[in-house]
Amino acid sequence: MTHPDSGALHQAAAAEATRVPILDLHDVRKRFGGTVALNGVTLSVAPGEVHGLIGENGAGKSTLIKILCGIVKPDSGAIRLSGEAYEPQAPRDAKARGLQVVHQEFNLLPFLSVAENIFIEHLPRNLFGVVKRKDMNVGARSALDAIGLKDIDVSWPVERLGIAHRQLVEVARALMTDSRVLILDEPTATLTSRETDRLFTIINDLRSRGVSVIFVSHHLDEIFRICDRVTVLRNGETVFSRPIGETSHDQLVRAMVGQQLQKEMASEAISSAGKETVLSLVNFRHAQSPHVDGISLDLHKGEILGIAGLVGSGRTELLRAIFAAEQPLSGTRLRNGKPAPFRSPREAIQAGIGFMTEDRKEEGLIMTMPIAANVTLASLSSVSRVGLIDSKLENAMTEQLGADLKLKYGGPSRHAATLSGGNQQKVVLAKWLARNPQVLLLDEPTRGVDVGAKAEIYALIRRLAEKGLALLVVSSELPELMTLCDRIMVMSQHRIVGELARADFSEEKILTYAYQGERRHAGH
Amino acid sequence: MPGMSMKLVLRDAGIGIALLLLIVFFSLSTEHFLTPNNISNILTQITINLILAIGMTFVILIGGIDLSVGSMLAFCAVVAGTVLTIPDFSVFQAVGLATLAALGTGVACGFLNGWISAFWGLPSFIVTLGMLNIARGAALQVTDARTIYSFPPSFNAFGSQMVFGVPVVFLIALALVAVAWFVLSKTVFGRLLYGIGNNEEAVRLAGHSLMFYKVAAFTIAGALVGIAAMVYMARLNIASPIIGIGFELNAIAAVIIGGTSLSGGRGTVIGTLLGACIIGVLANGLILFGLSDFMRQMITGVVIILAVIIDKYRERITAA
Numbered sequence: 001m002t003h004p005d006s007g008a009l010h011q012a013a014a015a016e017a018t019r020v021p022i023l024d025l026h027d028v029r030k031r032f033g034g035t036v037a038l039n040g041v042t043l044s045v046a047p048g049e050v051h052g053l054i055g056e057n058g059a060g061k062s063t064l065i066k067i068l069c070g071i072v073k074p075d076s077g078a079i080r081l082s083g084e085a086y087e088p089q090a091p092r093d094a095k096a097r098g099l100q101v102v103h104q105e106f107n108l109l110p111f112l113s114v115a116e117n118i119f120i121e122h123l124p125r126n127l128f129g130v131v132k133r134k135d136m137n138v139g140a141r142s143a144l145d146a147i148g149l150k151d152i153d154v155s156w157p158v159e160r161l162g163i164a165h166r167q168l169v170e171v172a173r174a175l176m177t178d179s180r181v182l183i184l185d186e187p188t189a190t191l192t193s194r195e196t197d198r199l200f201t202i203i204n205d206l207r208s209r210g211v212s213v214i215f216v217s218h219h220l221d222e223i224f225r226i227c228d229r230v231t232v233l234r235n236g237e238t239v240f241s242r243p244i245g246e247t248s249h250d251q252l253v254r255a256m257v258g259q260q261l262q263k264e265m266a267s268e269a270i271s272s273a274g275k276e277t278v279l280s281l282v283n284f285r286h287a288q289s290p291h292v293d294g295i296s297l298d299l300h301k302g303e304i305l306g307i308a309g310l311v312g313s314g315r316t317e318l319l320r321a322i323f324a325a326e327q328p329l330s331g332t333r334l335r336n337g338k339p340a341p342f343r344s345p346r347e348a349i350q351a352g353i354g355f356m357t358e359d360r361k362e363e364g365l366i367m368t369m370p371i372a373a374n375v376t377l378a379s380l381s382s383v384s385r386v387g388l389i390d391s392k393l394e395n396a397m398t399e400q401l402g403a404d405l406k407l408k409y410g411g412p413s414r415h416a417a418t419l420s421g422g423n424q425q426k427v428v429l430a431k432w433l434a435r436n437p438q439v440l441l442l443d444e445p446t447r448g449v450d451v452g453a454k455a456e457i458y459a460l461i462r463r464l465a466e467k468g469l470a471l472l473v474v475s476s477e478l479p480e481l482m483t484l485c486d487r488i489m490v491m492s493q494h495r496i497v498g499e500l501a502r503a504d505f506s507e508e509k510i511l512t513y514a515y516q517g518e519r520r521h522a523g524h
Numbered sequence: 525m526p527g528m529s530m531k532l533v534l535r536d537a538g539i540g541i542a543l544l545l546l547i548v549f550f551s552l553s554t555e556h557f558l559t560p561n562n563i564s565n566i567l568t569q570i571t572i573n574l575i576l577a578i579g580m581t582f583v584i585l586i587g588g589i590d591l592s593v594g595s596m597l598a599f600c601a602v603v604a605g606t607v608l609t610i611p612d613f614s615v616f617q618a619v620g621l622a623t624l625a626a627l628g629t630g631v632a633c634g635f636l637n638g639w640i641s642a643f644w645g646l647p648s649f650i651v652t653l654g655m656l657n658i659a660r661g662a663a664l665q666v667t668d669a670r671t672i673y674s675f676p677p678s679f680n681a682f683g684s685q686m687v688f689g690v691p692v693v694f695l696i697a698l699a700l701v702a703v704a705w706f707v708l709s710k711t712v713f714g715r716l717l718y719g720i721g722n723n724e725e726a727v728r729l730a731g732h733s734l735m736f737y738k739v740a741a742f743t744i745a746g747a748l749v750g751i752a753a754m755v756y757m758a759r760l761n762i763a764s765p766i767i768g769i770g771f772e773l774n775a776i777a778a779v780i781i782g783g784t785s786l787s788g789g790r791g792t793v794i795g796t797l798l799g800a801c802i803i804g805v806l807a808n809g810l811i812l813f814g815l816s817d818f819m820r821q822m823i824t825g826v827v828i829i830l831a832v833i834i835d836k837y838r839e840r841i842t843a844a
Contacts, residue, residue, distance in 0.1 A: 323729070325728075325729055344731075344733070345728060345729050345730075345731050346731040346732070346733065348731075349730075349731035350731070355729060357729065362723070362725060362726075363723075363725045363726055363729055364726055364729075365723070365726060366719050366722045366723045366726050366727070366789075367722070367723070368722050368789060368790065369718065369719065369722055369789075373715060373719070377719065377726070377727070377730040378730040378731055380712045380715065380716075381712075384711075384712045387711045387712050387713060388710055388711055388712075389710060389711065389712055389715060431730065
C-alpha cells in the first residue's frame with residue numbers, strides 16, 4: 001500500500017521508535033460486507049500524549065474506536081497496548097487493559113441518578129448487596145467537583161440534565177477508573193465554549209498524570225489548542241500524522257477533504273438583508289422563561305440572524321416557542337407586522353415558517369422511511385390528489401430538491417438512515433424548502449456534519465438568504481455564526497444580553513456578553 | 525410507498541414462503557388437508573381473526589395496541605343481535621340496521637380508545653385493557669348475560685354461502701385487506717400512520733395533527749370489530765356476551781407473524797393476511813396431523829416467538 005504521505009509516515013514512525021508508544025496500531029483493516037471501513041490505519045500514541053484524530057464523517061474514526069474498545073474485531077493488522085498484543089473480545093477486556101472510551105452516543109441511564117450512573121460499573125455495596133448510597137453520593141460528588149461540575153446535584157436523575165452536562169457526566173464516569181488511554185469521541189460536539197474549557201482543563205490534568213488521550217473532533221481550533229500530535233484519516237486510511245507544531249489548519253483541511261471545498265468556506269459573505277420585517281417578537285416568553293419581559297427581536301427579509309449563547313441559555317426553547325412546538329407563556333409574535341398567535345406547528349408552517357431542529361434523528365427525520373417520504377413530509381398536499389400520493393410527482397420533487405442541494409444519495413427510495421450526517425441535514429432542509437418558506441429557523445444546522453458538507457450547507461444558507469429567505473440561526477459554534485450571519489444576538493439566562501453587527505463580530509465580544517449574563521445570574 | 529415497497533415485498537415473500545412450506549408439509553403428511561372441503565373450512569375459520577387483525581395492523585403500525593377487540597366483538601354482537609331480533613322489521617331492514625348498530629358500537633368504542641389515549645397521552649395498552657373490561661361488562665349488562673339467537677334464516681344462510689368453494693365471508697375479508705392495503709400504501713393518511721409509528725415528533729413538527737391519526741387508527745380498528753361481529757353472527761347464528769374471549773391475542777399474533785413491528789412503523793396488511801393464514805393452517809393441519817388442541821396451542825406460541833426473532837434478525841441485517 002503506497003500513498004503520497006507514506007514517506008512522511010515512515011519518517012514519523014522512525015522518530016517514534018525512540019519513545020515507546022503506549023498504543024500502537026499497524027496497518028489495521030476492516031471490511032463490513034462489501035464496504036471497506038478501514039483500509040490500513042497506522043497510529044502511534046505516546047504516554048501522556050494528547051493525540052488528535054480527525055477526518056470527515058465516514059473516514060473510519062468510529063470503526064477505529066469500536067475496534068479499540070472491543071466492539072468490533074479487525075480483519076487484519078496488529079495492535080499493541082503497553083507493548084503487548086491487544087485483541088479485546090469485548091468492552092470488558094478494553095477496560096481491564098486500561099483503555100476507556102467516552103462515546104459520542106450517550107450511554108447514560110436517564111432515570112437513574114447522576115451518582116448511580118457514575119458508579120454503575122461498581123456500585124459500592126455492603127455485605128447484603130445493598131447499595132451504600134451515602135458512599136456513592138460522596139464519591140460522585142468528588143468526581144463531579146474534580147471536573148468542575150459543582151452546580152449539579154448527584155441525586156438528580158440524569159434526564160434532568162442538559163445534553164452538555166450529560167456529556168460531562170460521561171467524562172466523570174470514565175475518569176472513575178484509572179486508565180492509561182482515554183478515548184474521547186467528539187466530546188465537544190454538544191458543549192459550549194465554557195464547558196469545552198472545562199474539559200480541556202481535565203485533559204491537561206490527565207496529560208500531566210501520564211494518561212494518553214485520543215481526542216476526536218470536527219473542530220480544528222480545538223485540535224490546535226489541546227493536542228500534541230494529530231492524525232488524519234481519509235477513506236479508512238491514515239493519510240497524515242505529525243506533531244501539532246509542524247502542521248497548519250490549512251494543511252489539515254487539505255488532508256481531510258481535498259482542495260476544492262475550501263474555497264466555499266472561505267468566500268466572503270455579502271449581506272442581502274432587506275428592510276422589510278418578516279418576523280417580530282415582542283416580550284415573547286417561552287415556557288421556561290423566568291423573565292417577565294421575555295425576548296423582543298426583529299428578523300428582516302433576506303437576513304441571517306444568529307443567536308449565540310451558552311447551553312441552557314434558552315436558545316432552543318425560543319425557536320421551539322416561535323414555531324409553536326411548545327406554547328409560549330406570553331408576548332406577541334408578529335408575522336409581516338400582523339399578530340400571529342399560532343396554536344400548533346401546523347399554523348406556523350402555514351404562515352411560511354420552517355424549523356430545522358437540533359436533533360435530526362429524534363425530531364427531524366424518519367430514519368427508516370425513504371428519502372422521498374422525508375422530503376415531502378411537510379408538503380404532502382402538493383404531491384397528492386384527493387389524499388392519494390402521486391409517487392411520480394413525489395420522486396420528481398425529491399430529485400429536483402436533491403439536485404438543488406447537491407444531495408448525495410442512492411435514490412429517492414433509499415432510507416434516510418443510509419445517508420451521511422451532512423446529507424441527512426440536507427434532506428431536512430429540503431423538507432422545508434419544498435414549502436417555499438419565508439422564514440427558516442435553524443437549530444445547530446451543522447451539528448455532527450463533516451467539514452466538506454459544512455461548507456456546502458453554509459453556501460446553501462447564504463444562497464437562500466440572497467433569494468429573500470429570512471433565517472434565524474442558533475449555533476454553539478461561534479465561527480459558524482460569524483461566517484454566516486449578518487447580525488448576532490447573544491442570549492444568556494433566557495434573555496437577549498447583547499447584539500452585534502457584522503462589523504463588530506469577534507469571539508471575545510460574544511463570549512463577554514454570554515458570560516456577563518451568567519455572572520449577573522450567579523449574583524442573585 | 526416508494527422503494528419501501530420493494531423491501532416490504534421481500535419481507536412478505538419470506539412469510540409467504542413459510543406459509544407455502546406449511547401447506548406443502550400438511551398436504552404430504554395428512555390425507556384430508558388439501559381437500560376442497562377442508563380448504564373452505566380453513567378459510568371460514570380464518571375470516572374473523574383476519575378481519576380483526578386488519579384493524580389491529582392499523583393500531584400496531586402507529587405503535588399502539590388494542591387489547592379490547594375480543595370484548596368489543598361481544599358487545600357489538602349483542603347490540604346488533606338485539607336489533608336483528610326485533611320482530612317488526614323486514615329481514616332487509618333488520619340486517620341493515622343491525623350492521624349499522626354493530627359498526628356504530630365498534631366505532632364508538634374504538635374512538636374512545638383512541639381519543640382517551642391520545643388526549644391524555646396514555647399508553648394504549650392500559651386504555652384498551654380498561655375497554656376490554658368495559659365492553660365485556662356492557663355486553664353482559666345489555667343482555668343480562670343471556671345469549672341471543674334465532675336470527676332470520678336468510679341471514680344465517682349468507683354466513684355459510686360459498687362461491688366456487690370459497691366462503692363469501694372470506695371474500696369480504698379479502699376485500700377489506702385490499703382496501704386496507706390501498707389506504708396504507710397509496711394515501712397520505714397511510715403514509716402518516718407509518719410516519720407516526722417511526723417518529724411521531726418529526727411528523728408533528730412537519731405540521732400534522734397526531735391526535736387525528738391516532739384516533740383514526742383506533743376508530744378503524746373498532747369499525748372492523750363491528751364487521752367481524754356481523755360475520756360471527758351470520759356464521760354461528762348466535763350473539764352471546766361471552767364470545768370473543770382472547771380473540772385480541774390471536775389478532776395480535778397474526779399481525780406479528782405477518783412481520784409488522786410491535787414498536788410501530790413497519791409492516792403491511794398483506795403480511796397480516798399471510799400471518800392469519802399461517803395461524804389458520806397450523807390450527808387445522810396440526811389437528812389433522814393427529815396432535816391435540818393443546819399441542820396446537822403450544823406450537824402456535826412457538827411460531828409467534830419465532831416470528832419476532834426472525835423480525836429482529838432481519839432488522840439487524842437491514843440496519844447494517
